Amino acid sequence: MIEPVGDECLRARLVAALEDAGFGWEQVAGCRRLGGGTFSDVYGVRTAEGARAVVKLAPATGSPVLRYERGILGTEAWYLRTVRERTSVPVPTVLAVSAGDEGGPGDHLVTSECPGVPWEEMARSVGAEARAALREELGGHMARVHAVTGTEGFGYPALPFGPLRSSWREAFLEMVDSVLDDAGRFGVTLPRPAGEIRDVIAAESSSLDEVTTPRLVHWDLWDGNILAERRPDGPRITALIDAERALWGDPVAELVSLALFHDITRDEPFLRGYRAAGGSVSFDASARNRMALYRAYLYLIMWVEARPRRFGAAQLAWLERDVFEPLGVMLDAWARGEGPVAHWWPRG
Numbered sequence: 001m002i003e004p005v006g007d008e009c010l011r012a013r014l015v016a017a018l019e020d021a022g023f024g025w026e027q028v029a030g031c032r033r034l035g036g037g038t039f040s041d042v043y044g045v046r047t048a049e050g051a052r053a054v055v056k057l058a059p060a061t062g063s064p065v066l067r068y069e070r071g072i073l074g075t076e077a078w079y080l081r082t083v084r085e086r087t088s089v090p091v092p093t094v095l096a097v098s099a100g101d102e103g104g105p106g107d108h109l110v111t112s113e114c115p116g117v118p119w120e121e122m123a124r125s126v127g128a129e130a131r132a133a134l135r136e137e138l139g140g141h142m143a144r145v146h147a148v149t150g151t152e153g154f155g156y157p158a159l160p161f162g163p164l165r166s167s168w169r170e171a172f173l174e175m176v177d178s179v180l181d182d183a184g185r186f187g188v189t190l191p192r193p194a195g196e197i198r199d200v201i202a203a204e205s206s207s208l209d210e211v212t213t214p215r216l217v218h219w220d221l222w223d224g225n226i227l228a229e230r231r232p233d234g235p236r237i238t239a240l241i242d243a244e245r246a247l248w249g250d251p252v253a254e255l256v257s258l259a260l261f262h263d264i265t266r267d268e269p270f271l272r273g274y275r276a277a278g279g280s281v282s283f284d285a286s287a288r289n290r291m292a293l294y295r296a297y298l299y300l301i302m303w304v305e306a307r308p309r310r311f312g313a314a315q316l317a318w319l320e321r322d323v324f325e326p327l328g329v330m331l332d333a334w335a336r337g338e339g340p341v342a343h344w345w346p347r348g
């Protein structure tokens, strides 16, 4: 079945993206909108010959986006290709990508469709044992991805941020500056004035200098971006998706996005899988401080992006309670010299 595709402009972009990937619209036998995302318009397409593809259409030119979001479908293509070339970790195959040099909105990305459903959906119906096995498998995949090192510097690869920086601290502080500027541009109220937030984070940032090798980091691996399917011997990961925020940086940053709902330091199955595949992780004072810095940055992104993405009242109330308020607590503790505050959202 071919679902109606939004407006004429969106339909034209979908047709053009498919053509870019070598499919004519006349070949399309099925097309449905895929839910779950709030940034791109995402479609699952099936041809009469049985090929399956996923098309992501970035917000139209002129739509409000954060600075780091300009060109992020190009970032996603770069991550997927790098993982595919340099590891055995399952990711979609890139079939076509259009992301301008300056990374404007209006881009597209076409990939293969992977089997499975987001782990978030499956997690509710599997037991603790199956969950542990999946976390262990994920730990192994992450160690393999984090073994991929870069040679040209740290940070987001897209041009709005380029070139890559020679120090991780410099790259990270620039990322923080950028989202604080976005907050000003969109008139978003922050838990503390932007200047204070910048100063508190800069004052805590010396531990970032311990990161001397740029490593490949996905940085948005919450359960909704891990596809899994049931097999006779339990669920298996079929793909890591939605790599728009990927960068060259600190693998410890990954641990924050991998455990927004629980304490990664107690996630034994994940850590077992990570270490068994050669990953090295310790939760010393430096790592805990860095984790808190990365969480503060992710909370800033989540809070600020709600404005251009036009989130509704229920989602804003949730963000206020679980992101805005904890961020204020974290910043206050740092300002008082009390060190990092660990925070994660309790499930349920």
Ligand SMILES: Nc1ncnc2c1ncn2[C@@H]1O[C@H](COP(=O)(O)OP(=O)(O)OP(=O)(O)O)[C@@H](O)[C@H]1O
Pocket: 034, 035, 036, 037, 038, 039, 040, 041, 042, 054, 092, 111, 112, 113, 114, 115, 118, 224, 225, 227, 241, 242, 244
């Ligand atoms: N390669 C793929 N194979 C199968 N399903 C996919 C694939 N890519 C995306 N999907 C499905 O489409 C949904 C939306 O995709 P995705 O999360 O990449 O969109 P997004 O708009 O970038 O999301 P976000 O707002 O979180 O950035 C996913 O939750 C998943 O169900």
